[in-house]
Amino acid sequence: MKRPESPLRTAATFAAVAVCAATAACSSSSDDAGTTESSDTYTWWDPYPQHDDTSEWAQRVAACGDEAGVTIERTAYDTTALTNQALLSAQEGTAPDIILLDNPAVSTLADTGMLTTMDEFGLDTTAMDENLLAAGVVDGEAYGVPIGANTLAIYYNQDILADAGVDPAAITDWASLTAALESVTAAGHKGITFAGIGTEEGSFQFLPWFWGAGADLRQLDSPEAVEALELWTGWLDEEYAPNSVITNSQNTVWEEFLTGTFAFAENGTWQVNSAAEADFPTGVIALPARDGGVAPTPTGGEFITAPVQNDTGRYEVTTQIVECMTTPEGLVETATTFAYYIPPTQEGQEALVADQAELEPWVDAVRNAKGRTSDDLGTDYPLISEALWTAVQNALSGAMSADEALQQAQADADAATS
């Protein structure tokens, strides 16, 4: 006689069947499972949702696919969502063939083992500028190549500076910048706007001042760091900068600058086009270091990375696509058709400047720029950065003094990275 089956187990069987029916996850028939689709369709993720399928950028990606004889299926995500999607897909073993990653995320994802090294992948990285490639290097291995780089500088409104009698060429250190701010505000204009928001953008914008004072990310509470933060809080106290910088994103900063009421704005290469189209004449100066000279600015921009695939046969075509995107001509095309990326190779930079001489200050800035994850910070950088932007927020909002805020930041960073 058969023992009656436990109702629970029966239920479980039914549940399993229901799941199969709902998701088709355990379909046993593979005749129409689209095996052909995967072999000549390559997946591509990038953080540019503003460029839709009809954009020049999308067409450029598609053209590189055509060249390699395959179809590229492109999906665009928001920058932070992209990192999370990449982690999820790697966990599920469904990572795309190519991901364009924001450069500080490269070391984090490389650490998970989901990215191939450029060495394994067979891509030569020697032509790349070392300071730009550095953000993608973990333990001496490059996990991606930059498709272009951007960085920060100070845009100014020529009309306001002329009105206040300020010569932009004379702004070479912090003291002369603060003096210029005093002159423009005395003339009835607004001084400077920047992004002090509590996200990675806040750290990104603070770093030129932090590094420009000679501070080090491993020592957030050094006297140099305090001095950099006090420069910002001083500007707020003197009303050279609006209080809203505490919640400003870089986009908001730019919107504020475009109203024509601000003399200066800290912003990036990606606004070159927009600055040219502004209702007033604009100019660019390098971010000054404390005692003069150009401050090291953080590099922005994406790396092209190749997640590990089960089917290593796919790498060959992926390499062709990556190479198509990173030839000198390809890099210049990326730079000019899209977002004003400065090519990461000297050859590309020369070709770009030959084409558009006005970009020369930006090429210089990019050459002097520094990767945020450089100096062997790697996966510690995001943790340190969070402590740093929190300190900036605390100090600017007046919740703490610059000194206290940075001491707490160092304690938090120590706790997070230990």
Next chain:
Amino acid sequence: MRPTLQNAGSPAGTSVPATTASPRGPRGDAVSRRPSTAHRWAALAFIAPLLAYLVIFYAYPLYRNVELSLHDYTPRAFVQGNADFVGFTNFLDVVSSQAFGLAIRNTLVFTLVSILAQYTIGLALAVFFYRNFRLSGVLRAMFLIPWLLPLIVSASTWSWMLNSDSGIVNSVLGAFGIGQINWLTSPQWALTSVIIANIWLGIPFNLVILYAGLQNIPAELYEAASLDGADAWQQFRRITLPLLRPVSAITILLGLIYTLKVVDVVWIMTSGGPGNASTTLAIWSYRRAFGTGQPDFSQAAAVGNLLIVIALVFGFVYLHLQRRQERS
């Protein structure tokens, strides 16, 4: 005639084993073991979709959340699936963190003040609209607008209005000689600002439910009361409030659970800042998981689990009150 159908249809038959079920049925002796197995299969087939649904969409995510919070899921461990089991370390880290006390305080203030204000204003409006007057329908519909707007729109609008330098709120206050208030950027005001926005968002929900509750109160009661000489305030206190109690209880409970887990409004307006000034538990959890370059899913899950426990406690309080009410 088929007895099988009758049995399968009764919900009790689904869980009671056939051997004990047979004496109960009037034709129990006639039913052999074979068809009763079939009953059970059929019965289980009927509840299987529900069970599958519950397991996939409720039990598994909950299990996964607990599992995440008991392991140390760094991004690497997340991808490779080899996170170390760390027991309650994540919870200890969270509770001993400097931000924890502030986050708890903010969560309580945010939730309680929001609920209280939403309920009071919602009830006042419901009573107001209960006396139908010209345009009352239109006006009532307009109060629903906060509900209809996408949150990203209303929260962005609030943050523009409350902008320190160019916001409309400060310029109106300025016209009355009140100096600049840094609504979103000063530690004193940030929490207040997000609470104000959240109250505005929650009023329609309270208004609609309480308005529906009011319509279930028989009009004769008010007639009788006014014959006895009760004034409006007495009518409200002695009739409206007590008869609205069950509706009020569920409104407040739902509001509580919604408000505890609010992320979007706060995130869009202040991202929990400046510093941690407007960080609630929900914001903290979100920030740990998605707000930085280095996702810390385990700590985020630990904070999330604490939130679930808090919501559960309030749920039990509600059940207890309801049961007491039923008994009385």
